[in-house]
Amino acid sequence: MLEQLFPNVNWETMVEAAYQTIYMTSISTVVTFVLGLAIGIVLFLTSPNQVWASKIVNFLTSSIVNIFRSIPFIVLIILLIPVTKLLVGTIRGTNAALPALIIGAAPFYARMVLISLKEIDKGVIEAARSMGAKTSTIIFKVLIPESLPGLLSGITVTAVALVGYTAMAGIIGAGGLGNLAFIEGFQRSRDDVTLMATIIILIIVFIIQWIGDAITALVDKR
């Protein structure tokens, strides 16, 4: 029946494209989580009345975040070509898409991290300081665990956005479902290919959201 409904779909390429999308999304999500968390914590701790309060560092970090957040992703990929070449050794293929995906998503996620951290009760941080906690203890034992539900739902939103970004990575030959839908489906007027690619993307997004929600609910003891 599938053959009749989707006559032009080459299942082998479809599976390969799905694999590429999942590969790009998962690696970039993991790195974005770490990088965005680090930037978000710096933004938080350098804001006024915090332990590293520093107007200059806060302003600089915040500016960099805003600049990278405002560059359209498709432009970012092209702008980052020299960096990609340096980091990955090539400017084509699935791996070449990763630097752009990460640099595009990490500032976005850093903002969400900052919002979650700001929601932590100031009294809890004060209590930890009153017990003689070091800043590193406060980061790993107070800030991260206490904002974990927010951090996790933020990374879920970011991962879903990254699935969308991977479609654009097609312009540097990274492959993936979005690229397949555009090249094989839209440009060759094979609507069934576009539809199938969309359905698979939808399933991936649903699964990401479901896993994200489940883990968030599990860690939230408030």
Add this chain to the structure above:
Amino acid sequence: MIQLNNITKVYKTKNGEFTAVNDVNLSINKGEIFGIIGYSGAGKSTMIRLLNGLEKPTTGSVIVNGEDIAVISGSKLRAARQKISMIFQHFNLLWSRTVEENIAFPLEIAGIPKGERAKRVDELIELVGLSGRGKAYPSQLSGGQKQRVGIARALANNPEVLLCDEATSALDPETTESILELLLDINKRLGLTIVLITHEMHVIRKICHRVAVMEAGKVVEQGAVLSVFQSPQAEITKKFVSQISDSNETKESIEQILSNYPTGKIVRLTFIGQKTEQPIMSQLIKQFNVEVNIVHGTISHTTSGPYGTLIVQIDGEKENVEAALNMLAQHEIQTEVIEHA
């Protein structure tokens, strides 16, 4: 134990400078429960945070346990803080940790090995009366139970000083009583020095040995709780003392009696210690042939003995009333004739 010398704390705000604490000198003895009372904005929150270096004074020195908290920083300050613990109005527990894990937190900070930590946590849970609740999360506890976790957490590293920041202000009266009992018990059993800030006089009455009254950044009065209750000097202290001895209803009834019986005298009598247990009123009536009408009476217990107030209307021949008042004064009972409610 604690010595504050010429402490001033000035905050720079957008609208200029604000002096939160203004030239304060205090000394707190080892093993005592010292209360600081004041309305919000009086500077008491800043004061208590000076004692563990969460705030640094603009000038002056804060000697706790022989170290100047105002000067030390880094690892030295962190080590000192392990011996000066604190409990809070809103408990400030980590919601992501269970009761046990919350109590273990300061032990983790102090680098206590895991096995010892578990043993100590069990002792503390027992001490604050939370046996069986160790695996619960803070969101599953009542306010009073949360404060018990806060107290257990504060006691984990065997501190010398316990700072209480409005520790009972978010609790209902009954829970407040039980938390105060617990603090009193800890003070007696462990010989811990407790410094607390509050805006409620009954907290001072119930557990403090000495009290300092703060207004607009200054300490306007300080002394033993009983003597402050018996003869408050500053206007604000009188207000705080009347929180306990008079209610609004008393004021109304005094007003009414004053207008209904303009002849007699309304007198507030303050008794302390053994005087509260003597039959002075009946002596008064027999000896001087006066009418005594009781308007209001209370007896409160402080850590250093009972304290009572009685508001009475004394009526009769002018000389007799005068003589009765003299007799009261001879009995070392503080008398105050009230002319306006």
